[in-house]
Amino acid sequence: FLKAFGTESVLDRHWTEMFKRMDRQPMAEFNAITLQMMLDAEVNEFVNDFEELSTAAAKEHGLKKAMASMKKDWEPLEFGTNERNGVPLLRGIDDIQTVLDDHISKTQAIRSSPFCKPFEAEVHKWEATLLYIQDFIDQTIALQRSWMALEPIFVSDDIKRQLPQESENFARIDQNFRMRMKQVDETRNCIGISKIENIVEDMTESNVTIEKVQKGLKDYLETKRLYFPRFFFLNDADLLSILAETKDPTLVQPHMGKAFEGIVKVRFNKDDPAKNIPANSIIEAMISAEGECVDLDKQIDVECPGNKGAVEKWLLEVEESMMDTLRVVTRKSNEAYAVSDRVKWCCEWPGQVVLCTDCIYYTSEMTQALTQNDVAGYEKKLFSQLEAIVVLVRGEMTKLNRVTVGAMVTIDVHARDEVTQLVIDKVASPEEFAWLKQLRYYWQDKETFTRVDTLKLNQKMECKVNIVNSTLLYGFEYLGNSPRLVITPLTDKCYRTLM
Helix, strand or coil, X not given: CXXXXXXXXXXXXXHHHHHHHHCCCCCCCHHHCCHHHHHHCCHHHHHHHHHHHHHHHHHHHHHHHHHHHHHHHHCCCECEEEEECCEEEEECCHHHHHHHHHHHHHHHHHHXXXXXXXHHHXXXXXXXXXXXXXXXXXXXXXXXXXXHHHHHHHCCHHHHHHCHHHHHHHHHHHHHHHHHHHHHHHHCEHHHHHCCCCHHHHHXXXXXXXXXXXXXXXXXXXXXXXXXXXXXXXXXXXXXHHHCCCCCHHHHHHHHHHHCCCCCEEEECCCEXXXXXXXXXXXXXXXXXXXXXXXXXXXXXXXXXXXXXXXXXXXXHHHHHHHXXXXXXXXXXXXXXXXXXXXHHCCCCCHHHHHHHHHHHXXXXXXXXXXXXXXXXXXXXXXXXXXXXXXXXXXXXXXXXXXXXXXXXXXXXXXXXXXXHHHHCCCCCCCCHHHHCCCEEEEECCCCCECCCCCCECCCCEEEEEECCEEEECCCCCXXXXXXXXXXXXXXXXXXXXX
Protein backbone atom coordinates (compact mmCIF):
# COMPACT_ATOMS: atom_id res chain seq x y z
CA PHE A 1 0.00 0.00 0.00
CA LEU A 2 2.85 2.38 0.82
CA LYS A 3 4.37 1.77 -2.61
CA ALA A 4 1.00 2.26 -4.32
CA PHE A 5 -0.24 5.40 -2.53
CA GLY A 6 3.06 6.98 -1.54
CA THR A 7 3.56 8.71 -4.90
CA GLU A 8 2.92 12.24 -6.10
CA SER A 9 0.46 10.95 -8.67
CA VAL A 10 -2.10 10.01 -5.97
CA LEU A 11 -4.40 12.99 -5.37
CA ASP A 12 -7.15 13.76 -2.86
CA ARG A 13 -9.82 12.34 -5.15
CA HIS A 14 -7.99 8.99 -5.18
CA TRP A 15 -7.96 8.95 -1.35
CA THR A 16 -11.67 9.79 -1.32
CA GLU A 17 -12.39 6.92 -3.72
CA MET A 18 -10.27 4.55 -1.61
CA PHE A 19 -12.16 5.31 1.62
CA LYS A 20 -15.41 4.99 -0.32
CA ARG A 21 -14.48 1.50 -1.40
CA MET A 22 -13.39 0.63 2.16
CA ASP A 23 -16.75 1.97 3.36
CA ARG A 24 -15.01 4.10 6.00
CA GLN A 25 -14.65 7.75 6.85
CA PRO A 26 -11.14 9.32 6.65
CA MET A 27 -9.55 9.29 10.07
CA ALA A 28 -7.58 12.52 9.41
CA GLU A 29 -6.61 14.98 6.68
CA PHE A 30 -5.23 13.03 3.74
CA ASN A 31 -1.74 14.51 4.06
CA ALA A 32 -1.71 13.60 7.78
CA ILE A 33 -2.68 9.94 7.41
CA THR A 34 0.05 7.49 8.41
CA LEU A 35 0.71 3.94 7.26
CA GLN A 36 -0.21 2.61 10.69
CA MET A 37 -3.61 4.29 10.48
CA MET A 38 -4.30 2.56 7.19
CA LEU A 39 -3.09 -0.79 8.46
CA ASP A 40 -5.35 -0.43 11.47
CA ALA A 41 -8.18 0.23 9.01
CA GLU A 42 -7.36 -3.16 7.43
CA VAL A 43 -6.31 -1.65 4.11
CA ASN A 44 -4.56 -4.90 3.13
CA GLU A 45 -7.95 -6.45 2.57
CA PHE A 46 -8.43 -4.01 -0.37
CA VAL A 47 -5.25 -4.81 -2.32
CA ASN A 48 -6.97 -4.89 -5.73
CA ASP A 49 -8.68 -1.56 -5.05
CA PHE A 50 -5.62 0.43 -4.03
CA GLU A 51 -3.52 -1.11 -6.81
CA GLU A 52 -6.20 -0.19 -9.37
CA LEU A 53 -6.45 3.37 -8.04
CA SER A 54 -2.66 3.69 -7.95
CA THR A 55 -2.35 2.53 -11.57
CA ALA A 56 -5.07 4.95 -12.68
CA ALA A 57 -3.39 7.78 -10.76
CA ALA A 58 -0.05 7.02 -12.42
CA LYS A 59 -1.64 6.97 -15.88
CA GLU A 60 -3.51 10.22 -15.24
CA HIS A 61 -0.35 11.83 -13.92
CA GLY A 62 1.53 10.80 -17.06
CA LEU A 63 -1.14 12.29 -19.28
CA LYS A 64 -1.17 15.54 -17.30
CA LYS A 65 2.61 15.76 -17.52
CA ALA A 66 2.37 15.27 -21.30
CA MET A 67 -0.23 18.04 -21.48
CA ALA A 68 1.93 20.35 -19.36
CA SER A 69 4.97 19.57 -21.51
CA MET A 70 3.09 20.44 -24.71
CA LYS A 71 1.89 23.73 -23.28
CA LYS A 72 5.43 24.58 -22.21
CA ASP A 73 6.72 23.77 -25.71
CA TRP A 74 4.30 26.31 -27.20
CA GLU A 75 5.25 29.18 -24.90
CA PRO A 76 8.28 30.37 -26.96
CA LEU A 77 6.90 29.52 -30.43
CA GLU A 78 6.34 32.58 -32.63
CA PHE A 79 5.30 33.15 -36.23
CA GLY A 80 7.88 34.79 -38.47
CA THR A 81 6.78 37.51 -40.89
CA ASN A 82 8.16 39.10 -44.01
CA GLU A 83 6.87 42.49 -45.16
CA ARG A 84 5.52 43.00 -48.68
CA ASN A 85 3.88 46.24 -49.79
CA GLY A 86 3.48 47.27 -46.17
CA VAL A 87 1.86 43.98 -45.12
CA PRO A 88 3.66 41.47 -42.83
CA LEU A 89 3.14 38.02 -44.38
CA LEU A 90 3.66 34.66 -42.68
CA ARG A 91 6.89 32.90 -43.54
CA GLY A 92 8.90 29.90 -42.38
CA ILE A 93 6.04 28.03 -40.72
CA ASP A 94 7.53 24.55 -41.36
CA ASP A 95 8.89 24.14 -37.81
CA ILE A 96 5.63 25.32 -36.25
CA GLN A 97 3.64 23.03 -38.55
CA THR A 98 5.79 20.04 -37.53
CA VAL A 99 5.20 20.71 -33.82
CA LEU A 100 1.52 21.36 -34.46
CA ASP A 101 0.97 18.08 -36.32
CA ASP A 102 2.79 16.16 -33.57
CA HIS A 103 0.89 17.81 -30.72
CA ILE A 104 -2.52 17.46 -32.36
CA SER A 105 -1.87 13.71 -32.67
CA LYS A 106 -0.71 13.49 -29.05
CA THR A 107 -3.68 15.49 -27.76
CA GLN A 108 -6.15 13.34 -29.66
CA ALA A 109 -4.45 10.24 -28.23
CA ILE A 110 -4.80 11.68 -24.70
CA ARG A 111 -8.46 12.52 -25.35
CA SER A 112 -9.18 8.96 -26.44
CA SER A 113 -7.55 7.51 -23.31
CA PRO A 114 -9.95 6.30 -20.56
CA PHE A 115 -7.70 7.94 -17.94
CA CYS A 116 -8.26 11.54 -19.14
CA LYS A 117 -11.74 11.68 -17.63
CA PRO A 118 -10.79 13.83 -14.60
CA PHE A 119 -9.33 16.59 -16.84
CA GLU A 120 -11.29 15.94 -20.03
CA ALA A 121 -12.48 19.54 -20.28
CA GLU A 122 -8.88 20.79 -20.20
CA VAL A 123 -7.90 18.33 -22.97
CA HIS A 124 -10.83 19.43 -25.16
CA LYS A 125 -9.92 23.08 -24.66
CA TRP A 126 -6.27 22.43 -25.55
CA GLU A 127 -7.24 20.43 -28.64
CA ALA A 128 -9.55 23.26 -29.72
CA THR A 129 -6.65 25.72 -29.32
CA LEU A 130 -4.33 23.61 -31.49
CA LEU A 131 -6.99 23.12 -34.16
CA TYR A 132 -7.67 26.87 -34.10
CA ILE A 133 -3.97 27.52 -34.75
CA GLN A 134 -4.07 24.97 -37.59
CA ASP A 135 -7.10 26.70 -39.10
CA PHE A 136 -5.37 30.05 -38.73
CA ILE A 137 -2.31 28.79 -40.63
CA ASP A 138 -4.40 27.17 -43.40
CA GLN A 139 -6.70 30.15 -43.90
CA THR A 140 -3.94 32.75 -43.66
CA ILE A 141 -1.59 30.98 -46.09
CA ALA A 142 -4.44 30.52 -48.58
CA LEU A 143 -5.53 34.15 -48.23
CA GLN A 144 -2.07 35.67 -48.49
CA ARG A 145 -1.32 33.54 -51.59
CA SER A 146 -4.48 34.86 -53.28
CA TRP A 147 -3.85 38.38 -51.98
CA MET A 148 -0.31 38.45 -53.41
CA ALA A 149 -1.65 37.41 -56.81
CA LEU A 150 -4.52 39.90 -56.88
CA GLU A 151 -3.07 42.93 -55.09
CA PRO A 152 -0.91 44.11 -58.07
CA ILE A 153 -3.93 43.67 -60.37
CA PHE A 154 -6.43 45.73 -58.38
CA VAL A 155 -3.91 48.54 -57.91
CA SER A 156 -4.55 49.38 -61.57
CA ASP A 157 -7.13 52.09 -62.22
CA ASP A 158 -8.02 50.36 -65.49
CA ILE A 159 -8.97 47.14 -63.68
CA LYS A 160 -10.91 49.10 -61.05
CA ARG A 161 -12.86 50.80 -63.82
CA GLN A 162 -13.60 47.56 -65.67
CA LEU A 163 -14.37 45.44 -62.57
CA PRO A 164 -16.03 47.78 -60.05
CA GLN A 165 -17.78 45.09 -57.96
CA GLU A 166 -14.72 42.84 -57.69
CA SER A 167 -12.54 45.87 -56.94
CA GLU A 168 -14.84 46.92 -54.11
CA ASN A 169 -14.84 43.40 -52.63
CA PHE A 170 -11.07 43.16 -52.87
CA ALA A 171 -10.67 46.56 -51.21
CA ARG A 172 -12.61 45.24 -48.19
CA ILE A 173 -10.52 42.08 -48.11
CA ASP A 174 -7.34 44.11 -48.42
CA GLN A 175 -8.30 46.40 -45.53
CA ASN A 176 -9.25 43.50 -43.25
CA PHE A 177 -6.18 41.45 -44.23
CA ARG A 178 -3.80 44.33 -43.53
CA MET A 179 -5.43 44.95 -40.14
CA ARG A 180 -5.34 41.29 -39.10
CA MET A 181 -1.76 40.74 -40.26
CA LYS A 182 -0.68 43.82 -38.31
CA GLN A 183 -2.20 42.19 -35.19
CA VAL A 184 -0.32 38.96 -35.99
CA ASP A 185 2.95 40.86 -36.41
CA GLU A 186 2.45 42.68 -33.12
CA THR A 187 1.53 39.49 -31.21
CA ARG A 188 3.72 36.90 -32.97
CA ASN A 189 3.27 34.31 -30.19
CA CYS A 190 1.24 31.36 -31.51
CA ILE A 191 -0.91 30.92 -28.39
CA GLY A 192 -1.40 34.68 -28.18
CA ILE A 193 -2.61 34.80 -31.80
CA SER A 194 -5.11 32.00 -31.08
CA LYS A 195 -6.68 34.31 -28.48
CA ILE A 196 -7.26 37.18 -30.96
CA GLU A 197 -11.02 37.40 -31.28
CA ASN A 198 -12.54 36.07 -34.55
CA ILE A 199 -9.23 36.14 -36.46
CA VAL A 200 -9.79 32.74 -38.10
CA GLU A 201 -13.43 33.56 -38.82
CA ASP A 202 -12.38 36.78 -40.57
CA MET A 203 -9.71 34.99 -42.61
CA THR A 204 -12.19 32.28 -43.62
CA GLU A 205 -14.79 34.85 -44.69
CA SER A 206 -12.15 36.72 -46.69
CA ASN A 207 -11.16 33.49 -48.45
CA VAL A 208 -14.78 32.89 -49.46
CA THR A 209 -15.06 36.46 -50.78
CA ILE A 210 -11.73 36.34 -52.59
CA GLU A 211 -12.83 33.17 -54.40
CA LYS A 212 -15.80 35.14 -55.74
CA VAL A 213 -13.41 37.91 -56.80
CA GLN A 214 -11.22 35.36 -58.59
CA LYS A 215 -14.25 33.88 -60.33
CA GLY A 216 -15.36 37.35 -61.44
CA LEU A 217 -11.85 38.02 -62.70
CA LYS A 218 -11.77 34.70 -64.55
CA ASP A 219 -15.13 35.41 -66.20
CA TYR A 220 -13.83 38.85 -67.20
CA LEU A 221 -10.73 37.31 -68.80
CA GLU A 222 -12.95 34.78 -70.57
CA THR A 223 -14.96 37.57 -72.22
CA LYS A 224 -11.72 39.19 -73.42
CA ARG A 225 -10.49 35.86 -74.79
CA LEU A 226 -13.75 35.19 -76.59
CA TYR A 227 -13.54 38.64 -78.21
CA PHE A 228 -9.91 38.15 -79.24
CA PRO A 229 -9.28 34.37 -79.27
CA ARG A 230 -5.50 34.74 -79.52
CA PHE A 231 -5.59 35.74 -75.84
CA PHE A 232 -6.05 32.01 -75.15
CA PHE A 233 -2.33 31.67 -75.95
CA LEU A 234 -1.52 33.90 -72.95
CA ASN A 235 -1.70 32.80 -69.33
CA ASP A 236 -3.81 34.76 -66.85
CA ALA A 237 -0.83 36.71 -65.47
CA ASP A 238 0.29 37.91 -68.92
CA LEU A 239 -3.23 38.81 -69.99
CA LEU A 240 -3.87 40.73 -66.78
CA SER A 241 -0.61 42.64 -67.17
CA ILE A 242 -1.87 43.77 -70.60
CA LEU A 243 -5.35 44.69 -69.40
CA ALA A 244 -3.98 46.50 -66.35
CA GLU A 245 -1.97 48.92 -68.51
CA THR A 246 -4.35 49.83 -71.30
CA LYS A 247 -3.35 53.49 -71.12
CA ASP A 248 0.06 52.64 -72.58
CA PRO A 249 -0.34 50.46 -75.72
CA THR A 250 3.43 49.91 -76.00
CA LEU A 251 3.30 47.66 -72.91
CA VAL A 252 1.64 45.02 -75.09
CA GLN A 253 4.92 44.59 -76.99
CA PRO A 254 6.47 41.89 -74.73
CA HIS A 255 3.42 39.66 -75.29
CA MET A 256 2.97 40.06 -79.07
CA GLY A 257 5.06 36.98 -79.79
CA LYS A 258 2.71 34.84 -77.70
CA ALA A 259 -0.39 35.97 -79.56
CA PHE A 260 1.08 36.00 -83.09
CA GLU A 261 3.26 33.37 -84.71
CA GLY A 262 5.60 35.73 -86.52
CA ILE A 263 5.07 39.18 -84.99
CA VAL A 264 7.47 39.73 -82.12
CA LYS A 265 6.64 43.45 -81.89
CA VAL A 266 5.00 46.27 -83.82
CA ARG A 267 6.31 49.70 -84.80
CA PHE A 268 4.46 52.68 -83.35
CA ASN A 269 4.52 56.14 -84.87
CA LYS A 270 6.71 58.97 -83.62
CA ASP A 271 5.37 62.26 -82.38
CA ASP A 272 4.04 64.44 -85.23
CA PRO A 273 3.12 67.92 -83.90
CA ALA A 274 2.34 69.18 -87.42
CA LYS A 275 -0.51 66.69 -87.80
CA ASN A 276 -1.36 66.77 -84.09
CA ILE A 277 -0.69 63.03 -83.81
CA PRO A 278 0.91 62.02 -80.49
CA ALA A 279 3.62 59.35 -80.33
CA ASN A 280 2.64 55.68 -79.89
CA SER A 281 -0.91 56.20 -81.12
CA ILE A 282 -0.58 54.60 -84.58
CA ILE A 283 0.71 51.09 -85.37
CA GLU A 284 2.59 51.38 -88.66
CA ALA A 285 4.33 48.04 -89.19
CA MET A 286 4.87 44.51 -87.91
CA ILE A 287 8.34 43.20 -87.08
CA SER A 288 9.47 39.57 -86.94
CA ALA A 289 11.97 37.96 -84.56
CA GLU A 290 14.54 38.05 -87.39
CA GLY A 291 14.11 41.83 -87.71
CA GLU A 292 12.07 41.82 -90.93
CA CYS A 293 9.71 44.80 -90.99
CA VAL A 294 6.52 44.83 -93.07
CA ASP A 295 4.54 48.08 -93.28
CA LEU A 296 0.83 47.56 -92.64
CA ASP A 297 -1.44 48.34 -95.58
CA LYS A 298 -4.00 49.70 -93.09
CA GLN A 299 -2.45 51.41 -90.08
CA ILE A 300 -4.13 50.94 -86.70
CA ASP A 301 -5.14 53.93 -84.58
CA VAL A 302 -5.04 52.66 -80.99
CA GLU A 303 -6.30 55.98 -79.58
CA CYS A 304 -9.41 56.40 -81.73
CA PRO A 305 -12.87 56.17 -80.09
CA GLY A 306 -13.69 52.52 -79.49
CA ASN A 307 -10.04 51.45 -79.43
CA LYS A 308 -8.72 53.63 -76.62
CA GLY A 309 -8.30 51.50 -73.52
CA ALA A 310 -9.69 48.43 -75.32
CA VAL A 311 -6.56 46.49 -76.20
CA GLU A 312 -8.52 43.47 -77.45
CA LYS A 313 -10.26 45.64 -80.07
CA TRP A 314 -7.19 47.15 -81.66
CA LEU A 315 -5.32 43.82 -81.49
CA LEU A 316 -8.19 42.34 -83.50
CA GLU A 317 -7.63 45.11 -86.04
CA VAL A 318 -3.90 44.29 -86.06
CA GLU A 319 -4.78 40.68 -86.87
CA GLU A 320 -7.05 41.69 -89.73
CA SER A 321 -4.57 44.25 -91.04
CA MET A 322 -1.77 41.64 -90.91
CA MET A 323 -3.72 39.29 -93.17
CA ASP A 324 -4.92 42.02 -95.53
CA THR A 325 -1.38 43.41 -95.78
CA LEU A 326 0.01 40.01 -96.79
CA ARG A 327 -2.74 39.69 -99.41
CA VAL A 328 -1.88 43.09 -100.91
CA VAL A 329 1.89 42.54 -100.76
CA THR A 330 1.58 39.06 -102.28
CA ARG A 331 -0.49 40.43 -105.16
CA LYS A 332 2.10 43.15 -105.78
CA SER A 333 4.84 40.54 -105.59
CA ASN A 334 3.01 38.38 -108.14
CA GLU A 335 2.78 41.34 -110.50
CA ALA A 336 6.45 42.22 -109.99
CA TYR A 337 7.57 38.63 -110.60
CA ALA A 338 6.12 38.71 -114.10
CA VAL A 339 8.07 41.80 -115.17
CA SER A 340 11.25 41.63 -113.03
CA ASP A 341 14.50 39.75 -113.07
CA ARG A 342 13.92 36.79 -110.69
CA VAL A 343 17.31 37.23 -109.01
CA LYS A 344 16.56 40.85 -108.10
CA TRP A 345 12.88 40.15 -107.31
CA CYS A 346 13.60 37.63 -104.55
CA CYS A 347 15.58 40.23 -102.58
CA GLU A 348 12.92 42.96 -102.74
CA TRP A 349 10.00 41.32 -100.92
CA PRO A 350 9.32 39.82 -97.48
CA GLY A 351 10.51 36.22 -97.15
CA GLN A 352 7.08 34.69 -96.69
CA VAL A 353 5.70 36.55 -99.71
CA VAL A 354 8.64 35.40 -101.87
CA LEU A 355 7.92 31.76 -101.02
CA CYS A 356 4.21 32.12 -101.69
CA THR A 357 4.73 33.84 -105.08
CA ASP A 358 7.40 31.28 -106.00
CA CYS A 359 4.92 28.44 -105.36
CA ILE A 360 2.13 30.22 -107.26
CA TYR A 361 4.29 30.70 -110.37
CA TYR A 362 5.72 27.18 -110.16
CA THR A 363 2.16 25.80 -110.18
CA SER A 364 1.09 28.07 -113.03
CA GLU A 365 4.14 27.44 -115.23
CA MET A 366 4.13 23.70 -114.58
CA THR A 367 0.43 23.43 -115.46
CA GLN A 368 1.15 25.30 -118.71
CA ALA A 369 4.11 23.01 -119.50
CA LEU A 370 1.96 19.93 -118.94
CA THR A 371 -0.81 21.35 -121.15
CA GLN A 372 1.70 22.09 -123.94
CA ASN A 373 3.51 18.77 -123.38
CA ASP A 374 6.79 20.61 -122.73
CA VAL A 375 7.75 19.32 -119.27
CA ALA A 376 11.35 18.71 -120.36
CA GLY A 377 11.65 22.33 -121.47
CA TYR A 378 10.36 23.55 -118.11
CA GLU A 379 12.84 21.27 -116.37
CA LYS A 380 15.68 23.10 -118.15
CA LYS A 381 14.21 26.44 -117.06
CA LEU A 382 14.24 25.32 -113.40
CA PHE A 383 17.88 24.27 -113.70
CA SER A 384 18.84 27.65 -115.15
CA GLN A 385 16.91 29.46 -112.38
CA LEU A 386 18.79 27.52 -109.70
CA GLU A 387 22.13 28.28 -111.39
CA ALA A 388 21.30 32.00 -111.34
CA ILE A 389 20.45 31.79 -107.62
CA VAL A 390 23.77 30.00 -106.94
CA VAL A 391 25.60 32.99 -108.42
CA LEU A 392 23.51 35.32 -106.21
CA VAL A 393 24.25 33.35 -103.05
CA ARG A 394 27.99 33.48 -103.68
CA GLY A 395 27.88 37.27 -103.69
CA GLU A 396 27.24 39.86 -100.97
CA MET A 397 23.78 39.63 -99.38
CA THR A 398 22.04 40.93 -96.30
CA LYS A 399 21.30 38.44 -93.55
CA LEU A 400 17.55 38.60 -94.18
CA ASN A 401 17.94 38.15 -97.95
CA ARG A 402 20.20 35.14 -97.41
CA VAL A 403 17.55 33.47 -95.24
CA THR A 404 14.87 34.23 -97.84
CA VAL A 405 16.90 32.86 -100.73
CA GLY A 406 17.90 29.79 -98.69
CA ALA A 407 14.24 28.95 -98.07
CA MET A 408 13.38 29.61 -101.72
CA VAL A 409 16.19 27.33 -102.93
CA THR A 410 14.86 24.55 -100.69
CA ILE A 411 11.47 24.80 -102.41
CA ASP A 412 13.02 25.18 -105.89
CA VAL A 413 15.21 22.09 -105.46
CA HIS A 414 12.18 20.04 -104.46
CA ALA A 415 10.24 21.42 -107.45
CA ARG A 416 13.15 20.55 -109.81
CA ASP A 417 13.33 16.99 -108.44
CA GLU A 418 9.57 16.50 -108.90
CA VAL A 419 9.65 17.85 -112.45
CA THR A 420 12.57 15.56 -113.28
CA GLN A 421 10.51 12.62 -112.03
CA LEU A 422 7.58 13.74 -114.15
CA VAL A 423 9.87 13.77 -117.21
CA ILE A 424 11.08 10.25 -116.38
CA ASP A 425 7.48 9.07 -115.92
CA LYS A 426 6.47 10.81 -119.17
CA VAL A 427 3.60 12.67 -117.53
CA ALA A 428 1.88 14.81 -120.16
CA SER A 429 -1.37 16.04 -118.63
CA PRO A 430 -2.22 18.31 -115.69
CA GLU A 431 -4.97 15.81 -114.78
CA GLU A 432 -2.58 12.93 -114.10
CA PHE A 433 -2.21 11.84 -110.48
CA ALA A 434 1.58 12.24 -110.53
CA TRP A 435 0.98 16.01 -110.81
CA LEU A 436 -2.23 16.25 -108.77
CA LYS A 437 -0.50 14.70 -105.73
CA GLN A 438 1.86 17.71 -105.58
CA LEU A 439 1.19 20.75 -103.36
CA ARG A 440 -0.13 23.41 -105.75
CA TYR A 441 -0.79 27.13 -105.18
CA TYR A 442 -3.44 29.09 -107.17
CA TRP A 443 -3.91 32.85 -106.76
CA GLN A 444 -7.55 33.98 -106.68
CA ASP A 445 -8.66 37.60 -107.13
CA LYS A 446 -11.79 38.99 -105.47
CA GLU A 447 -15.12 37.41 -106.41
CA THR A 448 -13.60 34.65 -108.51
CA PHE A 449 -14.82 31.58 -106.59
CA THR A 450 -17.53 30.55 -104.14
CA ARG A 451 -16.31 29.93 -100.61
CA VAL A 452 -17.33 26.60 -99.09
CA ASP A 453 -17.91 28.07 -95.62
CA THR A 454 -20.15 31.02 -96.64
CA LEU A 455 -21.44 29.77 -100.05
CA LYS A 456 -20.76 33.30 -101.31
CA LEU A 457 -18.18 34.78 -103.65
CA ASN A 458 -14.86 35.55 -101.99
CA GLN A 459 -14.72 39.18 -100.88
CA LYS A 460 -10.94 39.21 -100.48
CA MET A 461 -7.99 38.01 -102.52
CA GLU A 462 -7.13 34.43 -101.63
CA CYS A 463 -4.58 31.77 -102.44
CA LYS A 464 -5.93 28.26 -102.89
CA VAL A 465 -3.60 25.45 -101.84
CA ASN A 466 -4.50 22.12 -103.49
CA ILE A 467 -3.23 18.59 -103.14
CA VAL A 468 -5.02 15.72 -104.95
CA ASN A 469 -8.71 16.75 -104.56
CA SER A 470 -8.31 18.63 -101.26
CA THR A 471 -8.31 22.42 -101.07
CA LEU A 472 -7.35 24.76 -98.25
CA LEU A 473 -7.09 28.54 -98.28
CA TYR A 474 -3.72 30.07 -97.51
CA GLY A 475 -3.98 31.56 -94.00
CA PHE A 476 -2.00 34.79 -94.55
CA GLU A 477 -0.68 34.51 -90.99
CA TYR A 478 2.59 36.44 -90.89
CA LEU A 479 5.39 33.97 -90.14
CA GLY A 480 8.42 36.22 -90.37
CA ASN A 481 11.50 35.30 -92.36
CA SER A 482 12.50 31.84 -91.21
CA PRO A 483 14.46 29.04 -92.92
CA ARG A 484 12.80 25.95 -94.41
CA LEU A 485 13.52 22.31 -93.67
CA VAL A 486 14.43 20.09 -96.62
CA ILE A 487 11.32 18.73 -98.34
CA THR A 488 11.48 14.92 -98.60
CA PRO A 489 9.04 12.33 -100.03
CA LEU A 490 7.86 11.82 -96.46
CA THR A 491 7.05 15.55 -96.24
CA ASP A 492 4.81 15.22 -99.30
CA LYS A 493 3.09 12.20 -97.77
CA CYS A 494 2.46 14.23 -94.58
CA TYR A 495 0.93 17.04 -96.64
CA ARG A 496 -1.38 14.61 -98.41
CA THR A 497 -2.40 12.94 -95.14
CA LEU A 498 -3.00 16.20 -93.21
CA MET A 499 -4.94 17.92 -95.97
